Amino acid sequence: MSYKEYSGSAGGWGALKATTEHLLKSENVAKNLMNLLRTNQDHGFDCPGCAWGEKGVPGHFRFCENGAKAVNWEATSKRVDSKFFAEHSVSWLNKQSDYWLEFQGRLSEPVCYNAATDHYEAISWDDAFAFIAQHLNALDNPDQAEFYTSGRASNEAAFLYQLFARRYGTNNFPDCSNMCHEATSVGLAEAIGVGKGTTRIEDFEKADAIFLFGQNPGTNHPRMLETLASAYKRGARIVAFNNLKERGLERFTNPQDPLEMLSNGYTPTTSDYFIPKLGGDMAAVRGMVKVLLARHRDAVASGNTVFDLPFIEQHTQGIDAYLAQVDATSWQQIEQQSGLSQQQITQAADIYQAADSVIVTWAMGVTQHKHSVQTIQELVNLQLLFGQVGKEGAGLCPVRGHSNVQGDRTVGINEKPTAAFLDKMEQVFGFAPPRKPGHGVVAALEALRRGDSKVFIGLGGNLVAAAPDTSRVASAMRGAALTVNIATKLNRTHVNPGQNALILPCLGRTDIDLQAAGPQQITVEDSFSMVHGSAGKVDMRDEDIRSEIAIVAGIAKATLGEHTPVDWQALTDNYDRIRDLIEQVIPGFSQFNQRLNAPGGFYLGNSARERQWHTVSGKAQMLSYPLPDAIVPLPKAKTNGQQIFLLQTMRSHDQYNTTIYGYDDRYRSVFGERNVVFVNPQDMQQLGLNTGDLVDITSLWHDDIARHIYAFKVVPHEIARGNLAAYFPEANALIPLDSFGDRSETPTSKSVAVVIQKSCHAPLLVSTD
Numbered sequence: 001m002s003y004k005e006y007s008g009s010a011g012g013w014g015a016l017k018a019t020t021e022h023l024l025k026s027e028n029v030a031k032n033l034m035n036l037l038r039t040n041q042d043h044g045f046d047c048p049g050c051a052w053g054e055k056g057v058p059g060h061f062r063f064c065e066n067g068a069k070a071v072n073w074e075a076t077s078k079r080v081d082s083k084f085f086a087e088h089s090v091s092w093l094n095k096q097s098d099y100w101l102e103f104q105g106r107l108s109e110p111v112c113y114n115a116a117t118d119h120y121e122a123i124s125w126d127d128a129f130a131f132i133a134q135h136l137n138a139l140d141n142p143d144q145a146e147f148y149t150s151g152r153a154s155n156e157a158a159f160l161y162q163l164f165a166r167r168y169g170t171n172n173f174p175d176c177s178n179m180c181h182e183a184t185s186v187g188l189a190e191a192i193g194v195g196k197g198t199t200r201i202e203d204f205e206k207a208d209a210i211f212l213f214g215q216n217p218g219t220n221h222p223r224m225l226e227t228l229a230s231a232y233k234r235g236a237r238i239v240a241f242n243n244l245k246e247r248g249l250e251r252f253t254n255p256q257d258p259l260e261m262l263s264n265g266y267t268p269t270t271s272d273y274f275i276p277k278l279g280g281d282m283a284a285v286r287g288m289v290k291v292l293l294a295r296h297r298d299a300v301a302s303g304n305t306v307f308d309l310p311f312i313e314q315h316t317q318g319i320d321a322y323l324a325q326v327d328a329t330s331w332q333q334i335e336q337q338s339g340l341s342q343q344q345i346t347q348a349a350d351i352y353q354a355a356d357s358v359i360v361t362w363a364m365g366v367t368q369h370k371h372s373v374q375t376i377q378e379l380v381n382l383q384l385l386f387g388q389v390g391k392e393g394a395g396l397c398p399v400r401g402h403s404n405v406q407g408d409r410t411v412g413i414n415e416k417p418t419a420a421f422l423d424k425m426e427q428v429f430g431f432a433p434p435r436k437p438g439h440g441v442v443a444a445l446e447a448l449r450r451g452d453s454k455v456f457i458g459l460g461g462n463l464v465a466a467a468p469d470t471s472r473v474a475s476a477m478r479g480a481a482l483t484v485n486i487a488t489k490l491n492r493t494h495v496n497p498g499q500n501a502l503i504l505p506c507l508g509r510t511d512i513d514l515q516a517a518g519p520q521q522i523t524v525e526d527s528f529s530m531v532h533g534s535a536g537k538v539d540m541r542d543e544d545i546r547s548e549i550a551i552v553a554g555i556a557k558a559t560l561g562e563h564t565p566v567d568w569q570a571l572t573d574n575y576d577r578i579r580d581l582i583e584q585v586i587p588g589f590s591q592f593n594q595r596l597n598a599p600g601g602f603y604l605g606n607s608a609r610e611r612q613w614h615t616v617s618g619k620a621q622m623l624s625y626p627l628p629d630a631i632v633p634l635p636k637a638k639t640n641g642q643q644i645f646l647l648q649t650m651r652s653h654d655q656y657n658t659t660i661y662g663y664d665d666r667y668r669s670v671f672g673e674r675n676v677v678f679v680n681p682q683d684m685q686q687l688g689l690n691t692g693d694l695v696d697i698t699s700l701w702h703d704d705i706a707r708h709i710y711a712f713k714v715v716p717h718e719i720a721r722g723n724l725a726a727y728f729p730e731a732n733a734l735i736p737l738d739s740f741g742d743r744s745e746t747p748t749s750k751s752v753a754v755v756i757q758k759s760c761h762a763p764l765l766v767s768t769d
């Protein structure tokens with residue numbers, strides 16, 4: 001391992017080199033090169049990486065290093081079949097790393113767990129479907145089953161899945177978004193009447209300022225760097241608030257710009273960088289508003305204005321209560337919680353005020369705290385005071401994660417569906433869907449743990465590794481009567497089977513999906529509410545793999561009957577028929593089949609962008625709260641006088657959520673290692689720690705459960721004092737399952753109270769062979 005500071009820009013030759021290396025490692029080089037050229041092209045497939053949007057420039061290769069990794073990883077020629085499982089017991093597999101499990105290749109045959117031998121064994125598709133039906137139909141109550149979705153599932157697969165589960169009788173739809181942007185959906189829906197962002201990609205070409213809160217686009221949304229760099233070039237101010245220094249937020253060399261590449265040039269991606277404490281963004285924004293409010297009052301005294309009074313008057317509700325809250329918040333509290341000085345906050349406010357049009361973006365650094373909904377509503381308040389919602393070049397832009405996480409929600413993956421949606425389902429399909437709200441991720445895992453839920457079905461994803469409290473969640477999964485995973489790659493969840501378990505291998509985004517009516521397309525929705533078609537190019541006919549849609553329909557047909565409530569086979573034969581049903585149920589999808597191949601897709605629309613507010617008051621709501629007393633309400637636990645740190649868990653450059661592509665985190669200068677903890681150099685000094693020292697980390701919580709991780713290497717980094725960072729999923733063992741966001745119930749992955757001490761454990765050795 002080495003910690004020499006990474007001297008390059010984000011992107012550039014480093015990205016090209018890494019792309020090439022991953023291409024070569026995939027053992028499918030020529031095919032994958034062709035694949036890459038088809039990513040995000042019209043008539044190609046949607047990148048299975050992130051949910052950043054595209055403008056649709058013909059002839060432009062629209063992939064990035066991390067999109068390339070995702071494509072290569074899926075299109076490997078290695079296979080995991082029943083022979084593989086005969087060689088390896090499940091207990092042995094569970095001792096292997098996340099990297100090793102997925103690196104074994106594509107799941108290529110349905111298998112069933114045999115608890116007596118501790119091996120997965122081959123099973124026919126029909127037997128698998130019958131087995132699931134038998135379990136589901138034997139439950140006392142449909143609410144004893146959990147239907148998990150991960151955000152790569154297509155609109156068509158997700159729509160059929162929710163139709164099946166609702167007809168079966170439950171709203172138990174735990175979804176990866178419960179761990180991701182749930183606070184956004186909750187916060188925005190209350191404030192502006194729609195749980196999605198209001199910007200379009202074109203707005204980034206017009207914004208005078210872009211404020212980025214708690215996100216790392218260099219790794220997680222690399223195509224966004226191009227957008228930021230070009231905004232920078234035309235003079236926009238780009239302001240980052242990030243708990244640590246991220247290279248991708250400093251400068252970018254565009255691999256698609258020959259001049260920049262050849263001259264070793266680069267473009268900055270931000271003009272200003274602030275490093276708040278974990279969970280300190282709400283305080284920072286409160287401080288900005290405090291500065292601007294004082295100026296507004298001064299201006300009003302001389303007959304002018306700073307806030308957009310006509311907009312506020314016509315479109316908003318709640319300003320008086322909010323401003324009273326701002327007045328009641330002291331600078332001392334703001335500085336202490338944000339970790340920023342009044343002067344720094346004033347500097348940010350200056351930039352904000354000078355811009356006519358402002359976009360505010362955010363991701364997991366904002367959504368994974370206890371007070372995330374409140375923080376998002378604070379961001380909304382700032383934007384509303386200046387009329388920055390529903391204006392060109394301005395707005396609210398939550399940057400989504402999984403490539404179709406937003407679409408899955410749109411088509412009904414929601415444990416708390418609206419009455420309007422359920423009414424429509426009832427009208428179109430002629431059955432009474434359950435009205436009782438179902439389980440999100442935390443409630444589902446608690447129910448499994450208590451034994452109240454007995455069947456778990458996962459449409460993609462890797463819940464055991466993605467959820468907090470890893471060992472408790474794994475044992476909850478093992479307690480289930482049946483677990484079913486519809487997946488492309490072997491992962492931690494599969495090797496923690498229930499008493500009975502199935503792995504059902506499915507096609508991925510890059511594969512040709514051949515059905516009775518010919519090759520099929522699926523559709524996805526990006527962060528900008530654009531829906532577009534996607535068709536894979538890799539021939540998988542030699543494998544015993546089915547599409548997600550065929551698998552969901554197969555389970556539904558066996559459980560409910562061939563025509564209950566739809567002709568499942570007919571829908572599988574031709575996905576146009578599924579889209580016709582989506583069109584009937586979901587607003588915005590009129591002429592779905594005709595429009596899905598429009599260049600760049602079609603826009604679903606956004607009421608708040610039109611300044612129509614579907615809220616309780618019919619106006620945009622300024623919701624106000626005092627700042628939280630503490631980011632983590634501190635435990636009574638004894639700490640022996642040790643200093644309590646807050647720890648965030650984040651992604652390295654070589655991973656896609658729980659999928660670990662490799663052990664490097666190039667932009668943070670970590671190589672060949674994942675068990676590391678980033679520490680502020682002054683904190684290191686105070687604790688007597690040196691670079692490379694091993695530490696044990698223990699989390700503090702209200703219960704008596706011991707949560708530790710051992711032998712993590714100390715890496716110095718520019719990070720707010722008192723804060724630490726480690727990688728997800730290695731550090732998930734520290735996060736208590738019942739530490740979650742107010743009203744969002746999102747695990748607090750970015751704020752865990754911990755103590756650290758020098759370790760007496762040996763480091764974990766990893767092999768990447």
Ligand SMILES: Nc1nc2c(c(=O)[nH]1)N[C@H]1C(S)=C(S)[C@@H](COP(=O)(O)OP(=O)(O)OC[C@H]3O[C@@H](n4cnc5c(=O)[nH]c(N)nc54)[C@H](O)[C@@H]3O)O[C@H]1N2
Pocket residue numbers: 049050051066180213214215216217219220221241242243244246276277278279280281363364365366400401402648649650651652653655656657658750
């Ligand atoms: N290559 C790749 N792409 C991905 C993913 C992936 O794993 N790999 N995952 C996808 C998914 S599902 C998602 S949700 C997105 C995630 O995209 P991000 O939200 O960018 O992901 P994280 O790695 O969790 O990064 C959080 C960032 O927020 C900062 N941060 C943490 N806490 C705070 C805080 O309290 N305040 C502030 N201001 N900053 C904070 C961290 O320092 C870090 O830079 O990416 C998507 N795209």
Ligand SMILES: Nc1nc2c(c(=O)[nH]1)N[C@H]1C(S)=C(S)[C@@H](COP(=O)(O)OP(=O)(O)OC[C@H]3O[C@@H](n4cnc5c(=O)[nH]c(N)nc54)[C@H](O)[C@@H]3O)O[C@H]1N2
Pocket residue numbers: 102149150151152153176177179180181364368401402459460461462463465466467468486487488489490491506507508509548649650651656657658659728729731732735749
């Ligand atoms: N501590 C901590 N925990 C976190 C986070 C964090 O920042 N910190 N982030 C959270 C976030 S933002 C998210 S979104 C969740 C992610 O949680 P999940 O979505 O559950 O996890 P992934 O790692 O994306 O799932 C990877 C698995 O999906 C399967 N897969 C891949 N492609 C396909 C496909 O096309 N179809 C099907 N059916 N299966 C496929 C493969 O088998 C692969 O192993 O994790 C959350 N957990």
Ligand SMILES: [Mo]
Pocket residue numbers: 176179180181400401402
């Ligand atoms: Mo996510």
